[in-house]
Amino acid sequence: MSTATINNAPFNKTRWERAVPVYGFPVVNRFFLVLCGMTLLAFVLTAYRELAGLGPVSGMNDAYGWGIWKTFNVMVLTALGSGAFAVGIAAWVFRRKKLHALMRMALLTSFLAYACGLLLLGIDAGRPWNFYWIVFPWKWNMHSPLAEVAICMSIYAMIPLAVENIPPVLERLWYFDSRLRPGVERFERRLHSFFPWIIAAAYLLPGMHQSSLGALMLLAGERVHPLWQTPWLPLLYLGAATFMSFGCVAGTTMLCCLVWKRAMDMDVLDEAARITAWLIFGWLALRLLDILFRGVLGTAFHFDRFAGVFWLEIFLTAFGGWLLRRSVQTHETRSMFLGYILSSVGGMIYRFSPTTLAFRPNPESLYFPSMIEVLVALGFVCMGIAGFLLIVKRFGILPAPLQDWHDMASYFRFRRPYIRWTGYFKYGFFGENEPTDSD
Amino acid sequence: MAITRRELFTKVAKAGVPAAVAITVGGEALHAESIPVPNAAVGLLYDASICIGCKACVGACAEANDTAPDTRRDELHQAPSDLNDLTRNIIKLYKPEDGSAFSYVKRQCMHCLDPACAAGCPFQALHKDAESGIVTWTADKCIGCRYCTITCPYHVPRFQWQGYNPRVTKCELCHHRLEKGQKPGCTSVCPTGAVIFGPRTVLLSEAKKRIKNNPGRYYQSRVYGETDNGGTQCLYLSRVPFEKLGLPELGPESVPARTLRWQRRLYQYFVLPAVLYVSLVQVIRKSLKGHEQEAHEREKETGLRAQL
Numbered sequence: 001m002s003t004a005t006i007n008n009a010p011f012n013k014t015r016w017e018r019a020v021p022v023y024g025f026p027v028v029n030r031f032f033l034v035l036c037g038m039t040l041l042a043f044v045l046t047a048y049r050e051l052a053g054l055g056p057v058s059g060m061n062d063a064y065g066w067g068i069w070k071t072f073n074v075m076v077l078t079a080l081g082s083g084a085f086a087v088g089i090a091a092w093v094f095r096r097k098k099l100h101a102l103m104r105m106a107l108l109t110s111f112l113a114y115a116c117g118l119l120l121l122g123i124d125a126g127r128p129w130n131f132y133w134i135v136f137p138w139k140w141n142m143h144s145p146l147a148e149v150a151i152c153m154s155i156y157a158m159i160p161l162a163v164e165n166i167p168p169v170l171e172r173l174w175y176f177d178s179r180l181r182p183g184v185e186r187f188e189r190r191l192h193s194f195f196p197w198i199i200a201a202a203y204l205l206p207g208m209h210q211s212s213l214g215a216l217m218l219l220a221g222e223r224v225h226p227l228w229q230t231p232w233l234p235l236l237y238l239g240a241a242t243f244m245s246f247g248c249v250a251g252t253t254m255l256c257c258l259v260w261k262r263a264m265d266m267d268v269l270d271e272a273a274r275i276t277a278w279l280i281f282g283w284l285a286l287r288l289l290d291i292l293f294r295g296v297l298g299t300a301f302h303f304d305r306f307a308g309v310f311w312l313e314i315f316l317t318a319f320g321g322w323l324l325r326r327s328v329q330t331h332e333t334r335s336m337f338l339g340y341i342l343s344s345v346g347g348m349i350y351r352f353s354p355t356t357l358a359f360r361p362n363p364e365s366l367y368f369p370s371m372i373e374v375l376v377a378l379g380f381v382c383m384g385i386a387g388f389l390l391i392v393k394r395f396g397i398l399p400a401p402l403q404d405w406h407d408m409a410s411y412f413r414f415r416r417p418y419i420r421w422t423g424y425f426k427y428g429f430f431g432e433n434e435p436t437d438s439d
Numbered sequence: 440m441a442i443t444r445r446e447l448f449t450k451v452a453k454a455g456v457p458a459a460v461a462i463t464v465g466g467e468a469l470h471a472e473s474i475p476v477p478n479a480a481v482g483l484l485y486d487a488s489i490c491i492g493c494k495a496c497v498g499a500c501a502e503a504n505d506t507a508p509d510t511r512r513d514e515l516h517q518a519p520s521d522l523n524d525l526t527r528n529i530i531k532l533y534k535p536e537d538g539s540a541f542s543y544v545k546r547q548c549m550h551c552l553d554p555a556c557a558a559g560c561p562f563q564a565l566h567k568d569a570e571s572g573i574v575t576w577t578a579d580k581c582i583g584c585r586y587c588t589i590t591c592p593y594h595v596p597r598f599q600w601q602g603y604n605p606r607v608t609k610c611e612l613c614h615h616r617l618e619k620g621q622k623p624g625c626t627s628v629c630p631t632g633a634v635i636f637g638p639r640t641v642l643l644s645e646a647k648k649r650i651k652n653n654p655g656r657y658y659q660s661r662v663y664g665e666t667d668n669g670g671t672q673c674l675y676l677s678r679v680p681f682e683k684l685g686l687p688e689l690g691p692e693s694v695p696a697r698t699l700r701w702q703r704r705l706y707q708y709f710v711l712p713a714v715l716y717v718s719l720v721q722v723i724r725k726s727l728k729g730h731e732q733e734a735h736e737r738e739k740e741t742g743l744r745a746q747l
Contacts, residue, residue: 126581141559143703
């Protein structure tokens with residue numbers, strides 16, 4: 001069998017076709033240390049919260065029973081982290097093949113967002129030791145949206161999402177030591193045999209709990225402002241999660257390309273932007289038609305905070321969608337990035353509103369997060385970002401052109417030969433496929 | 440004709456789609472949507488027009504439930520401003536600025552026939568007793584998510600914000616006293632009989648008798664809780680509008696029945712999600728096969744191990 005090499009392979013300088021670790025940058029730098037410090041602080045404050053209770057550490061009160069730990073870190077950030085769901089469905093179910101290049105980014109960001117959100121959910125719960133009921137299905141309240149969210153989210157993050165994130169780890173092991181290769185390959189084959197079942201679960205479960213997050217506020221009835229309170233709340237929450245997560249995945253990838261000077265594949269990015277723009281316009285149409293048909297459009301023209309929040313949200317998503325639409329035509333990465341940011345912020349405001357900004361408790365009362373609450377919420381976000389920085393520098397996550405892989409291999413072979421543990425130099429440079437005796 | 444296992448699987452899945460849609464949409468009277476009135480439903484009847492606001496029931500409630508009196512306001516008197524983690528029952532005063540009729544109101548759990556708190560409670564810590572219809576809270580099942588404080592349309596359950604072992608406080612109709620044959624704390628001390636305890640049917644006929652005997656005395660000549668929010672076991676009579684007393688007009692349909700109708704139908708028997716799952720697997724299996732094939736072809740071209 002002839003050994004094919006890079007020389008006769010179709011070659012494209014910008015096409016993303018390989019996930020390449022970010023090499024040549026140290027993991028521990030000043031920014032990373034700040035993130036770790038914030039995380040540590042959050043853990044210390046969490047210990048204090050477990051002893052003192054929720055009152056002394058947060059601004060929550062009888063009127064606003066839910067603070068930013070639930071409403072921001074869970075409701076908003078898991079929507080940003082639905083990339084594994086939205087991008088995955090586009091790639092695997094609707095067969096947008098170009099989006100496969102973004103899948104590893106989507107899976108990683110989703111896993112980190114969900115993991116941090118779930119941890120904070122456990123801290124936010126007043127009596128977390130009773131979570132053990134989760135293993136007794138006959139004790140679940142099957143019709144409770146919150147039970148649906150809690151159960152479905154934990155199962156999703158711990159099983160399908162975690163399993164979907166295994167391939168980069170296996171790849172790392174495969175390159176790490178040639179003696180591990182037979183075992184890794186056997187494990188991979190077994191994994192692939194039931195992969196469809198895992199992937200399908202990874203689309204069904206988020207579809208269920210991202211919509212149930214919206215259904216949570218249905219029970220609050222009149223206390224949610226009529227611009228937000230609608231029977232379509234579950235679907236709108238799910239829709240917001242889809243375009244926000246596209247924004248998170250594609251936007252983060254663009255940012256990484258900018259920071260670490262990678263080539264951008266405009267084919268993939270255009271495809272993602274086109275889909276996101278359609279998702280945004282579809283969502284906006286549903287949102288506005290719903291308001292129109294329920295006959296509450298008048299309340300959007302009252303001069304109060306609700307109308308302000310509503311128009312801000314609509315403007316940001318619509319303007320972001322328009323920027324994305326335009327960027328597809330002009331191939332302007334700047335407006336594309338801005339479009340992702342604006343539309344995601346608009347979606348974040350939407351997801352945040354029903355529980356907080358548009359929530360009208362009776363009697364009227366105020367909630368503002370306390371300093372400790374904000375620090376803990378931020379600390380857990382920092383933990384996710386730190387985890388992301390660590391993982392993209394150690395595993396093949398970020399998409400890159402084929403050439404980057406060869407550059408990395410030669411970097412480790414010639415510039416950093418003393419870093420034995422990467423293993424990447426052993427393979428892929430001028431087609432060295434087989435491990436030699438000297439390995 | 441021989442069919443493979445996969446074909447059989449696909450056919451079953453395809454037949455399942457209309458079946459699942461039919462079950463989801465067509466089912467008229469779903470179990471979760473009907474609101475049964477418990478056989479031995481007990482409750483309170485509070486007549487705001489008789490109440491003199493002596494607050495004897497507030498003290499009696501704390502005593503009956505063995506909670507410390509809430510003296511946090513002035514370190515001396517038991518004078519909580521609202522229901523809270525030490526207060527299951529409270530007397531409040533509605534006094535309009537313009538000097539028109541004022542009224543006291545006793546606030547405690549309404550023990551709804553279809554309680555929103557129990558509908559939302561993830562592990563059934565808040566549970567409506569099938570016999571007496573009393574909504575109770577079980578410490579061992581509560582995860583402290585505070586969803587009940589969001590869902591209750593009467594804003595009754597209160598969370599304890601202090602301490603590592605917080606509890607949810609709400610009126611449980613002194614079920615521990617009922618077991619001993621005693622009446623609830625609040626009704627046992629009321630000097631004017633403004634709040635009385637009894638089976639819901641008896642209380643309802645008593646309330647209607649009062650309305651009949653005193654035409655024009657009561658607001659809208661109706662009992663709050665007969666049908667409001669799907670019916671409650673604690674009933675109210677008042678001279679002033681119920682909304683002014685913190686009892687919102689919620690309509691005859693209960694909050695969970697009204698808002699969770701489609702949520703409940705979509706998850707009925709878990710049929711629709713299961714069918715969706717199986718069809719997703721079919722689609723993804725095909726995509727995965729194509730994707731793997733492409734990846735391996737590219738692997739041969741580039742000499743680099745395929746990344747899936």
